[in-house]
Structure formats: structure tokens, C-alpha cells
Amino acid sequence: MIRVCQRYAGDLDGAGIIYNNAMFRVFRNIKNYQHHGKLEAWVRTIVINCCLDHVKAKGKIKEAPVTAATEEISIDDYVFEKISAKEIQLIIKKLPKATAIVFNLFVYEGCTHNQIADALGISEGTSKWHVNEGRRLLKTKLEHLEKA
Numbered sequence: 001m002i003r004v005c006q007r008y009a010g011d012l013d014g015a016g017i018i019y020n021n022a023m024f025r026v027f028r029n030i031k032n033y034q035h036h037g038k039l040e041a042w043v044r045t046i047v048i049n050c051c052l053d054h055v056k057a058k059g060k061i062k063e064a065p066v067t068a069a070t071e072e073i074s075i076d077d078y079v080f081e082k083i084s085a086k087e088i089q090l091i092i093k094k095l096p097k098a099t100a101i102v103f104n105l106f107v108y109e110g111c112t113h114n115q116i117a118d119a120l121g122i123s124e125g126t127s128k129w130h131v132n133e134g135r136r137l138l139k140t141k142l143e144h145l146e147k148a
Contacts, residue, residue, distance in 0.1 A: 001047050007104045008051035022050040052119050061098045061120045073135035091141045102127055103134035
């Protein structure tokens, strides 16, 4: 779970603060756990919510200048065979902060654009823009690595 926190905090100190807040919430609310589903999923939800609280408190997400509908960027699967997951995570970490946060929520956490928009107080269009921008930047970096 600390890695999840680190994706949103950007550094170990911030991740530690988020993680401590999350574990405090877990222990404070354990009596509310209904035993429906896995405990790990319940804890993960609390951790993600603490990450979102941290992001909102820092004011890291602003509306993107969404104009006309842009073409959705796709990345060919074969590219991922040539690079490790750790290397991809390092590239994602170097994305602009707001884009990385939205991209992580969409890709790693499986949130919908509607959920992201509600959680971060942005429009769905801005969420879509950040995910597409993340894909575009990731694709550019991966193509650059492939040529090297």
C-alpha cells in the first residue's frame, strides 16, 4: 500500500504521511467493516481516499484547457514487451503531476472518468484530457527509448 501512496505523494515522506493517515482511518473504522468482500479491498479503498484527500489539499489538479474532442492515443502492446513495469512506472512518475494523478487513478485504480471528476472536483473532459495526455507523453517516451 505504501507504493500506492507514493504514486500520489511523489516522495516517501508524503507517502508516509498518507499511509499513516490511512492506517489511522482503518483502525478508527474497523468496527464498521461489514465482512462483505475482502478486507484488503476495504483497506485499499481507504488508502485511495486518503491519497485523494492529499491531492486535493495540495491543490494539484486544475481544469485542463479542453477544446474539441481529440483523438484517443493508443500504445501498441508490443512496446511493453521491451520494457519492464518498473521502467514504465518511472516514466509515469515523471509525467506532469496532475496528469500522473489522473492517469494513475484511471489505469491503476480502474476509476471511471466520472469517478475521477467527482473525486478531484474536475470535469470529465479534463479527466479524459489528462489520461490522453499521459498516454501521449508515455508513447513519446517509449518510442524514444525504442530508438535508443
